[in-house]
Amino acid sequence: MKRRTLLKTLGALSVAPAVLPAAAAAATAPRSAKPVLRLAHITDVHLKGELNAPEKFVRCLEHIHQQSPKVDLVLNGGDTVFDMNKEQLPTIEAEWKLWHSIIEAHCHIPMKHCLGNHDIWWYEEGTKGDPAYGKQYSLKQLKMEAPWYTFNQAGWQFIVLDSVHLDIDNTWYIGKLGDAQYTWLEQQLAQLPATTPVCILSHIPLLTATLMIEDNIVNRWEFTGGDMHTDIAKLTKLFVQHPNVKLCLSGHIHIRDKVVYNNVTYICDGAVSGAWWNGNRRETPPGYGLIDLYADGTFDEQYVPYLER
Secondary structure (H helix, E strand, O other): OOOOEEEEOHHHOOOOOOOOHHHHHHHHOOOOOOOOEEEEEEOOOOEOOOOOHHHHHHHHHHHHHOOOOOOOEEEEOOOOEOOOOOOOHHHHHHHHHHHHHHHHHHOOOOEEEOOOHHHOEOOOOOOOOOOOOEOHHHHHHOOOOOOOEEEEEOOEEEEEOOOEEEOOOOOOEEEOOOHHHHHHHHHHHHHOOOOOOEEEEOOOOOOOOHHHOOOOOOOOEEEEOOOOOOOHHHHHHHHHOOOOEEEEEEOOOOOOEEEEEOOEEEEEOOOOOOOOOOOOEOOEOOEEEEEEEOOOOOEEEEEEEOOOO
């Protein structure tokens, strides 16, 4: 397959610029006594009927429900089922049936979703004429009206992005918004009051340092456009115009990291499935993000492994 690549040198990387004095003062200023909303960010569940995946996913949901204070909202960051890219329709239908049965029985917290690359039906022969081809099947399963949308809860504005699109050669996916979605994002941010804090959810990271965790690097890093948003430079310029963008959550890489750039925090949480239900993905165990949001736009966050060690 032909893939677009990005070449990154060590000298070009600058993901944690110095904090300005005003920002540092704001970070230490007193804030509201308690958070207005507690989130659990699950991503890359890759649910399937093998490798004890159903039992482990139930343990993850039970772990979330046992948190105190309680979790108010679950954000599902995509790759909900194992692999719609390669499986035949009967397998896909079985995986979604399993998902719905587990959620109905074990999740009693409201959940919002975004699509991952494994939630898109692209590669089975003879399906292009099917009305469920592409993203429509998963949109219907997750009861999503559109692949990108926004909602407000507890004074925070959440913007859910669709970060998975076909590359220019139509043989693989790439991380980006595209013109229509970028214009929509511009409009959403422009009409928000400057005092409304914003949390953005995507599947593919907008910005991450995890791509440099590779073996046998000699003099450069090389990664595909499907690993991180290729329009990140454009997005960071947009976010500078809207300082109320505080937090960007993603998954996809199955490795946990946290990057702060221009006072925006980008968190790539590890996968619920870990290494696709085969233990840890490098040093990141299976887990989920636990995030407390405050009225003033600040937040506390941690990564929570849910399996006994």
